[in-house]
Amino acid sequence: MSSDLVLLTRAADYAARQHIAQRRKGERAEPYVNHLTEVAALLAEATGGADVTLLMGGLLHDTLEDTDATYEDLEQRFGAEVAALVAEVTDDKSLPKDERKRLQIEKTAGKSRRAKLLKIADKTSNLRSMVNSPPAGWSEARLRDYVVWAEQVVRSCRGLNAALDRAFDVAHAEAKCRLG
Numbered sequence: 734m735s736s737d738l739v740l741l742t743r744a745a746d747y748a749a750r751q752h753i754a755q756r757r758k759g760e761r762a763e764p765y766v767n768h769l770t771e772v773a774a775l776l777a778e779a780t781g782g783a784d785v786t787l788l789m790g791g792l793l794h795d796t797l798e799d800t801d802a803t804y805e806d807l808e809q810r811f812g813a814e815v816a817a818l819v820a821e822v823t824d825d826k827s828l829p830k831d832e833r834k835r836l837q838i839e840k841t842a843g844k845s846r847r848a849k850l851l852k853i854a855d856k857t858s859n860l861r862s863m864v865n866s867p868p869a870g871w872s873e874a875r876l877r878d879y880v881v882w883a884e885q886v887v888r889s890c891r892g893l894n895a896a897l898d899r900a901f902d903v904a905h906a907e908a909k910c911r912l913g
């Protein structure tokens with residue numbers, strides 16, 4: 734079995750390649766990989782880097798939803814645990830967007846500890862982006878709706894890691910403050 738560092742580096746490389754042509758929705762259009770490394774860094778800081786499966790999940794969390802990667806690809810490259818974690822935080826894209834958003838609020842409470850930690854880090858990164866580089870063309874109302882929704886999702890994952898909860902609270906307060 735490869736060492737943790739080898740697996741983690743491989744996951745970063747794979748995520749960067751899979752998302753190579755993708756940019757964030759914000760006005761600065763940052764490379765998508767910046768979101769993935771931010772999520773992984775948030776998770777690493779909050780947990781002291783103790784759980785490489787979680788960090789690999791952070792790097793790979795959008796590969797099933799947003800790239801041509803399959804569950805089998807992830808399982809073969811990174812093992813069943815990582816593939817299952819990524820699948821757990823992946824929306825069903827066959828459903829309408831509003832339904833997917835509703836399900837995230839409803840289903841997150843029943844997910845694994847790792848999936849919940851990942852959700853908090855993901856929403857923290859997204860809220861930071863809303864402040865630093867709001868999506869072009871989004872109205873104030875749409876931005877505000879997103880901030881409210883992110884907090885509703887995170888509400889059901891809180892209480893597992895104080896540092897991560899705090900990082901989210903800071904990002905959430907700042908987003909609320911900016912949007913009035």
Ligand code: ZN
Nearest residue numbers: 768794795855
């Ligand atoms: Zn994400």
